[in-house]
Amino acid sequence: MDYSALMAQADELSLLGLGKTSPNPIVGALIVDESGYVIAQDFHDGGLHAEAKVIKKVGKIPKGATLITTLEPCNHHGKTPPCSELIIDSGIRKVVYSVSDQNLVAKGGADRLKSAGIEVVGGVLKERVSHSNRFWLNKIVNHRPYFIWKIGMTLDGKISAQDGSSKWITSEASRMQVSKLRGQSDLILIGTGTALADNPSLNSKEENANQPKRLVMGNRVIPNTHNLNDGTAPTFFLQSHEISDLLDLLEKLEVNQVLVESGATLGTFLVKSDVVDEIHIYLNPSLLGTGQSFIGDLGINSLENRINFKIYSSEIVDTDLKIILVKDQ
Ligand code: AOF
Ligand code: ZN
Numbered sequence: 001m002d003y004s005a006l007m008a009q010a011d012e013l014s015l016l017g018l019g020k021t022s023p024n025p026i027v028g029a030l031i032v033d034e035s036g037y038v039i040a041q042d043f044h045d046g047g048l049h050a051e052a053k054v055i056k057k058v059g060k061i062p063k064g065a066t067l068i069t070t071l072e073p074c075n076h077h078g079k080t081p082p083c084s085e086l087i088i089d090s091g092i093r094k095v096v097y098s099v100s101d102q103n104l105v106a107k108g109g110a111d112r113l114k115s116a117g118i119e120v121v122g123g124v125l126k127e128r129v130s131h132s133n134r135f136w137l138n139k140i141v142n143h144r145p146y147f148i149w150k151i152g153m154t155l156d157g158k159i160s161a162q163d164g165s166s167k168w169i170t171s172e173a174s175r176m177q178v179s180k181l182r183g184q185s186d187l188i189l190i191g192t193g194t195a196l197a198d199n200p201s202l203n204s205k206e207e208n209a210n211q212p213k214r215l216v217m218g219n220r221v222i223p224n225t226h227n228l229n230d231g232t233a234p235t236f237f238l239q240s241h242e243i244s245d246l247l248d249l250l251e252k253l254e255v256n257q258v259l260v261e262s263g264a265t266l267g268t269f270l271v272k273s274d275v276v277d278e279i280h281i282y283l284n285p286s287l288l289g290t291g292q293s294f295i296g297d298l299g300i301n302s303l304e305n306r307i308n309f310k311i312y313s314s315e316i317v318d319t320d321l322k323i324i325l326v327k328d329q
Pocket of ligand 1: 021024025026027044048049050051071072073074077078079080083101102103106107
């Protein structure tokens with residue numbers, strides 16, 4: 001049986017849960033029969049665990065069936081009973097998973113299954129699935145959400161012209177991608193400067209999209225008439241310039257991931273605070289010369305002190321170049 005191909009399918013499914021599962025992970029699961037034919041598939045969307053959903057879908061599990069799941073089944077009584085016990089009771093005799101559960105209270109599912117005589121294979125497509133679940137995994141290790149900073153800029157790094165105009169620097173296709181990313185996000189963070197200058201709604205324009213929480217950081221007051229007060233998503237205002245206040249609030253809001261769509265002030269502050277894990281740049285090949293730069297003074301005066309990122313991927317999107325950067329540890 002081709003476990004990698006099946007795990008890739010489970011991984012794709014898990015991504016459908018992005019933006020819906022925090023503080024929990026995204027998980028995809030399949031049940032296949034003896035010959036590897038998929039008889040049920042599902043993903044975690046904030047309700048039942050993925051394994052429980054597929055087992056329920058199949059009903060009576062046929063002999064020789066295998067469960068394929070992107071995360072090691074849980075072994076604890078949380079919001080739901082342990083998936084390990086459910087799997088044992090269902091009659092499934094083989095479980096293939098990718099990433100080990102890092103959650104101290106829930107881990108241990110693989111050993112429990114083995115002790116019940118179930119054949120267990122772990123680590124299939126571990127790198128790919130860990131990347132898909134990097135928000136949740138990062139939170140367990142760093143005790144804070146994963147920050148993605150999205151920037152649409154000109155070739156010379158400007159996010160608005162001298163007269164303040166900024167609509168639109170990048171192509172419509174790029175903006176559609178950002179709209180999709182919003183729908184997959186837990187929370188969108190901007191500063192009061194961007195809120196007042198752009199009056200953004202920060203909504204995802206995708207059909208039936210999940211609408212992420214919105215958080216505006218800074219001391220200025222946003223009038224009630226602004227789009228951020230339209231009631232389309234839970235919206236929070238943090239009147240502070242302290243990173244600890246931001247992280248405390250994000251902890252309370254239980255988000256795994258934050259999409260930053262700010263201007264230079266907040267972006268620079270977050271980079272200086274060392275919380276930016278990933279940057280999505282949409283680079284439009286145009287020049288302004290003057291205007292507002294996407295980043296401000298980082299207090300670095302020598303090349304040896306620069307902050308390094310690594311290119312994770314690059315792609316041409318209509319007229320623009322999209323570059324995904326990750327922190328260079
Ligand atoms: C999920 N969805 O499909 C799987 C999870 O908060 P609880 O009680 O639902 O437990 C969450 C833990 O269960 C989670 O941190 C992870 O360790 C494990 N597996 N969680 O939300 C799922 N399989
Ligand atoms: Zn579970």
